Amino acid sequence: DAGVTQSPTHLIKTRGQQVTLRCSPKSGHDTVSWYQQALGQGPQFIFQYYEEEERQRGNFPDRFSGHQFPNYSSELNVNALLLGDSALYLCASSHDPDRATEAFFGQGTRLTVV
Amino acid sequence: LAKTTQPISMDSYEGQEVNITCSHNNIATNDYITWYQQFPSQGPRFIIQGYKTKVTNEVASLFIPADRKSSTLSLPRVSLSDTAVYYCLVGEGPMRFGAGTRLTVKP
Numbered sequence: 001d002a003g004v005t006q007s008p009t010h011l012i013k014t015r016g017q018q019v020t021l022r023c024s025p026k027s028g029h030d031t032v033s034w035y036q037q038a039l040g041q042g043p044q045f046i047f048q049y050y051e052e053e054e055r056q057r058g059n060f061p062d063r064f065s066g067h068q069f070p071n072y073s074s075e076l077n078v079n080a081l082l083l084g085d086s087a088l089y090l091c092a093s094s095h096d097p098d099r100a101t102e103a104f105f106g107q108g109t110r111l112t113v114v
Numbered sequence: 115l116a117k118t119t120q121p122i123s124m125d126s127y128e129g130q131e132v133n134i135t136c137s138h139n140n141i142a143t144n145d146y147i148t149w150y151q152q153f154p155s156q157g158p159r160f161i162i163q164g165y166k167t168k169v170t171n172e173v174a175s176l177f178i179p180a181d182r183k184s185s186t187l188s189l190p191r192v193s194l195s196d197t198a199v200y201y202c203l204v205g206e207g208p209m210r211f212g213a214g215t216r217l218t219v220k221p
Contacts, residue, residue: 004157033208042201042211043158056208090157092209099206102148105157 002027004093006106013081013113021076021111025093026104032074033103034066035090043090049074050097078111086113116141116204123216132189134215136202139183147178147185150201152214158201162187192219 005024013019025032031050035043045058049068068074072093078085088110094103119137126132138147146165150158162169164176164185175188189196199214 035211042199042213043209045208045210048208058208058210088155092157097207102160102163103209105159108155108157110155 004091004104004106006089006091006109008109009107010110011112013111015081015083015113017081018077018079019081019111021078021089021091021109023074023076023091023093023106025072025074025091029093029095029104030072031094031097032068032072033092033094034074034076035092036060036085037088037090037108039087046076048097055097081113083113086111116145118202118204118212120200120202120212120215122213123218125218125220126192127220128193129191132192132196132217132219134187134189134200134202134217135184136187136204137184138202138204141182141204145204145206147176147182148203148209149174149176149187150203150209150211152199152201158211161200189217192217194219194221 007022033048034046037043046060047057048055052068063079065077088108090108091106092103094101116138148163149161152158162174162176169176177186197219199216201214203209
C-alpha cells in the first residue's frame with residue numbers, strides 16, 4: 001500500500017501564475033482534505049472532497065479550488081499566486097468525511113512563489 | 115468546533131515520560147479527541163484517539179477525565195526521535211489544527 005502520495009514534491013512559481021497540485025489517497029479511502037501549512041504554524045484546512053463534491057471549506061479565497069475524480073484522487077488549484085501562498089500543501093485521506101476517523105497525510109508539496 | 119489549548123513548547127530528556135495536556139472546555143458530546151505528531155517537512159501522523167477514560171497503543175497513552183474537558187497524551191521513555199510537534203484535535207469532520215506543542219527531547 002503506497003499510502004497517500006502527492007506530486008510534485010517541490011514547485012517554484014512566479015507571482016500571478018497558476019498551480020495544480022495532485023493527491024492520490026490511501027487505498028480504500030474516499031475522502032480527501034487539503035491543508036496549507038506556513039512555516040512554524042499548524043496546518044490550515046482549505047477544503048474537503050467526498051463523492052467528487054466539495055463538502056466543507058475553510059477560510060480561503062476563491063483563488064483556491066479543487067476537484068475530486070471518480071478514482072478518489074484529487075487536485076488543488078491556486079490561481080493568481082501571491083507571495084503569501086508559499087507554504088507546504090498537505091493532502092489527507094480518510095474513509096469517512098463526517099467521523100473523526102484516522103486520517104493519513106502525504107509528504108506534502110512545498111510551493112515557493114517568487 | 116471545540117477550541118483546544120495546549121502548551122506552545124516543552125523540553126524533556128531521553129528516557130523520561132512526557133505528558134502533554136490539552137484543554138477543550140467546550141467539547142461536544144459526540145466529539146472524539148485525537149492526537150497527531152508532525153516532524154519537520156512531513157505530514158502529520160496519527161498517534162492515538164479516544165472518547166473517554168484511557169486508551170493505550172504501542173506508541174502512547176491517552177488519559178481523558180470524566181468531564182472530558184481536558185486530555186493528556188503520555189509518551190513513555192522518550193527518545194531524540196520523539197522531537198516533533200504534537201497536535202490535539204477535538205471534533206468530527208475535517209480536522210482543524212492549532213499551533214500544537216513543540217516537544218524537544220534532549221540527550
